[in-house]
Amino acid sequence: xxAEKRLMKxxxxxxxxxxxxxxxxxxxYPITPQNELTAYMAKHMIDHKRVFIQAESEVSAxxxxxxxxxxxxxxxxxxxxxxxxxxxxxxxxxxGADVPMVVINVARSGPGLGGISPAQGDYFQSTxxxxxxxxxxxxxxxxxxxEAADLTFEAFDLADEWRMPAMILADGMIGQMMEGVxxxxxxxxxxxxxxxxxxxxxxxxxxxNHVDSTQLVPENFEKALHARYARYDEIKRTVARxxxxxxxxxxxxxxxxxxxARVCLGAMQMARKLGLKVGLLRPITLWPFxxxxxxxxxxxxxxxxxxxxxxxxxxxxxxxxGKSEVSFxxxxxGMIPTEEDVLAEIRRILKK
Amino acid sequence: MTEKTFMAGFGGQGVISMGQLWVYCGMKExxxxxxxxxxxxxxxxxxxRASVIVSTEEIASPLVTVPDSAVVMNxxxxxxxxxxxxxxxxxxxxxxxVKVDTKRTDARVxxxxxxxxxxxxxxxxxxxxxxxGALSKATGAVKLDKLEAVLKSxxxxxxxxxxxxxxxxxxxxxxxxx
Amino acid sequence: xxxxxxxxxxxxxxxxxxCPGCGHGVIHRxxxxxxxxxxxxxxxxxxxxxxxxxxxxxxxxxDSVQVPHGRTPAGATAVKRMLPDHLVICYQGDGxxxxxxxxxxxxxxxxxxxxTTIFVNNAIYGMTGGxxxxxxxxxxxxxxxxxxxxxxxxxxxxxxxxxxxxxxxxGTKYLARGAVNNAVNVRKTKQYIRKAFEAQMRGEGSSxxxxxxxCPTNWAMEPADSVGWVESAMIPFYALGEIKNELAxxxxxxxxx
Numbered sequence: 001x002x003a004e005k006r007l008m009k010x011x012x013x014x015x016x017x018x019x020x021x022x023x024x025x026x027x028x029y030p031i032t033p034q035n036e037l038t039a040y041m042a043k044h045m046i047d048h049k050r051v052f053i054q055a056e057s058e059v060s061a062x063x064x065x066x067x068x069x070x071x072x073x074x075x076x077x078x079x080x081x082x083x084x085x086x087x088x089x090x091x092x093x094x095x096g097a098d099v100p101m102v103v104i105n106v107a108r109s110g111p112g113l114g115g116i117s118p119a120q121g122d123y124f125q126s127t128x129x130x131x132x133x134x135x136x137x138x139x140x141x142x143x144x145x146x147e148a149a150d151l152t153f154e155a156f157d158l159a160d161e162w163r164m165p166a167m168i169l170a171d172g173m174i175g176q177m178m179e180g181v182x183x184x185x186x187x188x189x190x191x192x193x194x195x196x197x198x199x200x201x202x203x204x205x206x207x208x209n210h211v212d213s214t215q216l217v218p219e220n221f222e223k224a225l226h227a228r229y230a231r232y233d234e235i236k237r238t239v240a241r242x243x244x245x246x247x248x249x250x251x252x253x254x255x256x257x258x259x260x261a262r263v264c265l266g267a268m269q270m271a272r273k274l275g276l277k278v279g280l281l282r283p284i285t286l287w288p289f290x291x292x293x294x295x296x297x298x299x300x301x302x303x304x305x306x307x308x309x310x311x312x313x314x315x316x317x318x319x320x321x322g323k324s325e326v327s328f329x330x331x332x333x334g335m336i337p338t339e340e341d342v343l344a345e346i347r348r349i350l351k352k
Numbered sequence: 353m354t355e356k357t358f359m360a361g362f363g364g365q366g367v368i369s370m371g372q373l374w375v376y377c378g379m380k381e382x383x384x385x386x387x388x389x390x391x392x393x394x395x396x397x398x399x400x401r402a403s404v405i406v407s408t409e410e411i412a413s414p415l416v417t418v419p420d421s422a423v424v425m426n427x428x429x430x431x432x433x434x435x436x437x438x439x440x441x442x443x444x445x446x447x448x449x450v451k452v453d454t455k456r457t458d459a460r461v462x463x464x465x466x467x468x469x470x471x472x473x474x475x476x477x478x479x480x481x482x483x484x485g486a487l488s489k490a491t492g493a494v495k496l497d498k499l500e501a502v503l504k505s506x507x508x509x510x511x512x513x514x515x516x517x518x519x520x521x522x523x524x525x526x527x528x529x530x
Numbered sequence: 531x532x533x534x535x536x537x538x539x540x541x542x543x544x545x546x547x548x549c550p551g552c553g554h555g556v557i558h559r560x561x562x563x564x565x566x567x568x569x570x571x572x573x574x575x576x577x578x579x580x581x582x583x584x585x586x587x588x589x590x591x592x593d594s595v596q597v598p599h600g601r602t603p604a605g606a607t608a609v610k611r612m613l614p615d616h617l618v619i620c621y622q623g624d625g626x627x628x629x630x631x632x633x634x635x636x637x638x639x640x641x642x643x644x645x646t647t648i649f650v651n652n653a654i655y656g657m658t659g660g661x662x663x664x665x666x667x668x669x670x671x672x673x674x675x676x677x678x679x680x681x682x683x684x685x686x687x688x689x690x691x692x693x694x695x696x697x698x699x700x701g702t703k704y705l706a707r708g709a710v711n712n713a714v715n716v717r718k719t720k721q722y723i724r725k726a727f728e729a730q731m732r733g734e735g736s737s738x739x740x741x742x743x744x745c746p747t748n749w750a751m752e753p754a755d756s757v758g759w760v761e762s763a764m765i766p767f768y769a770l771g772e773i774k775n776e777l778a779x780x781x782x783x784x785x786x787x
Contacts, residue, residue, distance in 0.1 A: 005379060007372070007375060007376045007379055007385070007387075024612065025608060025611065025612060027608070051608070051611045051612065053607065053608075053611070053641075055604065055637070056633050056634070056636075056637035057633060059601065059604075059633075059634075060601065060604040060633065060634050060637065061604075063597055063598060063601035063604035063605050063608075063634070064604045064605070064607055064608040065608070066595075066597060066601075066604075066605055066608070067577070067595060067597065067604065067605035067606065067607065067608030067609045067612075068608035068609070068611065068612050070595040070605070070608075070609060071608075071609055071612040071613050073608075073612045075608070089598050089601075090598060090601070093597065093598050097596070173388065173414060173415075176388065176389065177386055177387060177388040177389075177414050178372060178375060178385075178386070178387040178388075179375075179384075179385060179386045179387070179411075179414075180379040180384070180385055199575050199593035199594065199595055199609070200573075200575055200593060200609070200612075200613040200616055201573075201613070202572045202573070202592070202593060203572065208587075208591065208592065208593055208594075209593045209594075210587045210593065210594045210595075210596070211594070211595045211596065212578075212587060212594065212595070212596040213596065214584060214596055259413075259414070262411075262412055262413045262414060263412070263413040263415070265410075265412040265413070266412030266413045267412075269412060336413075336415050338413065338415065338417040339412060339413050339417065340417060340418065
């Protein structure tokens, strides 16, 4: 029997997906527009007799996630842009100590307190290692409620497998809108990746386990960072994911993620009806960025659409190696581009 | 088929729940659906709007900018809906509260005295359901057949006692469209 | 023959990096003696702070988690929630607990998180080189209080009595202050640690043992003088004893309290 389709808000669907992925512990702090997610976790984690704490701050919440994850638990937090800024310290430590966790950012407009409307101004923070030091972590960008649920579910596996935080970079639109969603079947805990590095339950284990990012000997630290970056290379080879449509004959390729990609899909359909050859390349993993695919398309004309002043556009320029003409169309401050706006931009570029 | 609807009114008129129920029914009729609400910063009495799309195809932007149909629940919402509605689109107007004619002469205008109809049925709170019935009849996008079973799964058991009233209001709304 | 003295099993037999006269070594030893006596070595986890005791994981022969500066109680909260049958120790200095991590310390205590904080108060920042701490005494010199801590004219604030502050919170069940400046205080401090650990394993609520400790290096004193300064300057301000004892185990309460 096919699983039942439910009408859910993105925030709630991500919460339910986390519960089904076997999230053992959730720690959060209120912030709009992700409050339904924290409330959902409060109810359902407590009902499932798992750990839920409303922390005193985002700073505390991320360090609780770190502590729980250090014991090998599947652990998660969610927040929105200003709150995620506060979590960057903890994320840097988690990357330094190779601690898996899931962080959901239902992004809003910034900088500063900014507004509560959807925005994509957190691309740099998410993909560049938003805290201090040399690191990256996995970043997944859902375009729909269904994908928000699917990627949240999968994020726990990716985090465990690669021993690093996996972030869901959604936005206020994905969090607040309702769509039909078929939820994944609850994950069998027996299929989880073993975590021999976790603290506690030492039993007959010979070595002590220290979950620690401290490296006070430069020679050793450099070696450790090189090893971590070798793992990053492996992730780039195997985890990068994207969706593409109509690239073969495209005179211009739209590139966008999340909500903007939905807008671009509509603009592409409108353009195709007018006989304009437009394609769409949507990164699903923002880190690792699908750099190889962009490299293969170097030379093609790109139009990058974002709800920001232009952040992912830098990666598109970088990975098309200066061989592509890359234009940018952005709305910001909580404004959402329309299909009509993007179509007008396409026509301007193609002079049609 | 893709029907993009923009619903607008003030907080308390049930605009948000109308949008949610519309897409829920659409989903139960095997359509792709998306619903995106927009509220004012006020907790009560502010603006209440919803972008609502039902479609047989994958839905592109969830934001309805050029609606095929607009639902105007109060006077304040009229100018916005007039500005956005697609050329030749359908404008459903709650004529209980909107006493002026629209300037959009190209539009197919359907006036439904939602408040009066709901009051006659016993409670003005069902004005939104009257409007949803009218929207179904006018657009045909969501059929609202097998409605009773759908409403039972949408509402929690504590609200099941209101289902007959909802059904009646939706039916009256359908009848109000000529 | 009866063994009357031995190195604690839970403490690795290596020389520490701590300065001569530093109190951390004694405190490490007290913790591990109690752990050995309770038979908890296999089920102990320490949360290391940022500060001199960041080295703690080199010395304790059990698992550890190192967290950002001040976030030790947040980390300890989650470790204990996930592993309630383990002895979880949140080891913090005065800067970690009473400055950068005040929010975490207060809220973990208020939630009644069932781990034990060992709060090492030496009235100075050690690792960074002698800056003023929240617990630095009025008039005490520090690199960032070169003329002495001056609460009024230069707005440096007053030393914080952490336990007295936390005592008002419903979640705290056992708060005691000891010192490691002489044998009598060392023995009493060990009793406090034992009571706190046992209370933790009974799941009674938040417990904390503050330990007044010497930092001869940053106090610019000989070790022998530093233990005297604890007695003459610190103890008059930071009263020793059980500041709050609401443990169910009435027999374990200190006589006369």
